[in-house]
Amino acid sequence: MADALAFPPVRSLRGTVRVPPSKSASNRALLLAALTESPVEILRPLESDDTRALAACLRAMGAEIVPTERGLRVGGPLRGRADSEIILDAADSGTAARFLAAAAAAVPGRFALVGSARLSERPMGELVEALRNAGARIVYRGREGGLPLAIEGGRMSADEVTVDASRSSQFLSAFLLAAVAGEGGIRVRVSGTVASRPYVAATLAALRDFGHEAREGDGFLVRRGAKTPAEYAVPGDYSSAVPLVAAVGAAGGEVTLSGLRWPSADADAAAIPVLETMGVRIEAGPERLRATSDGSPSVAVVAATGFPDAVPSLAALAMFAPGESRFTGIGHLRLKESDRLASIEALAEAAGARARSSADALIVAGPARPHSPVARVLTFRDHRIAMAGAILSLRIPGLLIDDPGCVAKSYPEFFRDLESLARR
Numbered sequence: 001m002a003d004a005l006a007f008p009p010v011r012s013l014r015g016t017v018r019v020p021p022s023k024s025a026s027n028r029a030l031l032l033a034a035l036t037e038s039p040v041e042i043l044r045p046l047e048s049d050d051t052r053a054l055a056a057c058l059r060a061m062g063a064e065i066v067p068t069e070r071g072l073r074v075g076g077p078l079r080g081r082a083d084s085e086i087i088l089d090a091a092d093s094g095t096a097a098r099f100l101a102a103a104a105a106a107v108p109g110r111f112a113l114v115g116s117a118r119l120s121e122r123p124m125g126e127l128v129e130a131l132r133n134a135g136a137r138i139v140y141r142g143r144e145g146g147l148p149l150a151i152e153g154g155r156m157s158a159d160e161v162t163v164d165a166s167r168s169s170q171f172l173s174a175f176l177l178a179a180v181a182g183e184g185g186i187r188v189r190v191s192g193t194v195a196s197r198p199y200v201a202a203t204l205a206a207l208r209d210f211g212h213e214a215r216e217g218d219g220f221l222v223r224r225g226a227k228t229p230a231e232y233a234v235p236g237d238y239s240s241a242v243p244l245v246a247a248v249g250a251a252g253g254e255v256t257l258s259g260l261r262w263p264s265a266d267a268d269a270a271a272i273p274v275l276e277t278m279g280v281r282i283e284a285g286p287e288r289l290r291a292t293s294d295g296s297p298s299v300a301v302v303a304a305t306g307f308p309d310a311v312p313s314l315a316a317l318a319m320f321a322p323g324e325s326r327f328t329g330i331g332h333l334r335l336k337e338s339d340r341l342a343s344i345e346a347l348a349e350a351a352g353a354r355a356r357s358s359a360d361a362l363i364v365a366g367p368a369r370p371h372s373p374v375a376r377v378l379t380f381r382d383h384r385i386a387m388a389g390a391i392l393s394l395r396i397p398g399l400l401i402d403d404p405g406c407v408a409k410s411y412p413e414f415f416r417d418l419e420s421l422a423r424r
Helices: 023-034 049-060 094-106 117-121 125-133 169-181 198-209 238-251 267-277 308-318 331-335 340-351 383-393 404-409 414-421
Strands: 004-006 012-018 040-043 064-067 071-075 085-089 109-114 137-140 149-153 160-164 186-191 213-217 219-223 231-233 253-258 281-284 288-293 301-303 323-328 354-357 361-366 375-377 399-402
Touching: 012 238, 012 414, 023 040, 023 049, 023 071, 023 094, 023 169, 023 198, 023 238, 049 064, 049 085, 049 094, 049 404, 094 109, 094 125, 094 149, 094 169, 125 137, 125 160, 125 169, 160 169, 169 186, 169 198, 169 219, 198 213, 198 219, 198 267, 238 253, 238 267, 238 288, 238 308, 238 383, 238 414, 267 281, 267 308, 308 323, 308 331, 308 340, 308 361, 308 383, 331 340, 340 354, 340 361, 340 375, 340 383, 375 383, 383 399, 383 404, 383 414, 404 414
Parallel strands: 012 253, 040 231, 085 109, 160 186, 301 323, 375 399
Antiparallel strands: 004 399, 040 071, 064 071, 109 149, 137 149, 186 219, 213 219, 253 288, 281 288, 323 361, 354 361
């Protein structure tokens, strides 16, 4: 894809799009299937940069991953080599890095977990500390608290551990998923408030879908099940649906999104009611969602701790609303693919709106009034920021979206799907 993309403004958005499969569910399914000895066919998994990075690492660890007509057939067991180290390159994927760190600690072998420069800046320390407390041998090969890591696997023996998931729910999810590598159960307790807690619910649901015992009570209890399913169907992705619904809110029109379960435990499904308060009318059915709008959004005041991936799109829509919108409980957005609070401030500057952030909140003031005929929207190699920039371009001429190809991390066909809906 080009270094920058000009997406001309539209009169409205109309049509039907099938949303891509869930990245979150695809990654959980890949790991859980690889931790079983009987193959599981994963139906319609997402094909994206993140899922490819995880799949490549699981293959390096011994998983068999074979394309089928309906998706992928995946099976284990996972294991390394006693005489040499296996390189696991998580690329830009925070999910892969956290899941692989726990999985590598749980299975036999020697592993080196590495990633991109940005991924090496993202936090791993709380997960490493918990894994060490469970008996894992892990050494930092760079700065303390981040990648790269040297992991000597197969040494975890604790039946109870405490995880600090206040900066990322993935620390907790990684431990819960890796627990099924052993025969015994494990109880995982948490310290502090869990960030993006709905993603933990998604992890528990995935464990149960794969035949394991997974429940929350006095901490989180996971026990390996005796039988896994022959197949698992990946649901549609609300993280990818939200930008399209927000785009309808900005441009007006009527769009049907198919392939979505409703109601849904997907974390970003919680952003749909927020979009309704901002002026988007929603009709939900068992496998689809219809969004209509007159293109006159309202402000929002919302605690968005549980659906952080939706905030860039919600903020972009808020830039067209008259008045101030406030998003709170989102300090962990600074630790994503980019510092998303700073990235949204840059988006607002390019669009002629105003945004300011604090340690844990973001205030967006609109409506946007562009102050130059051409402005470059910096995406900082962050897929969610690129999608938010596209929402702005629907009504603001002259915006150039930097590095549009970064959407391949979660939604490779995003710009093609958006163009199919455009009415100019």
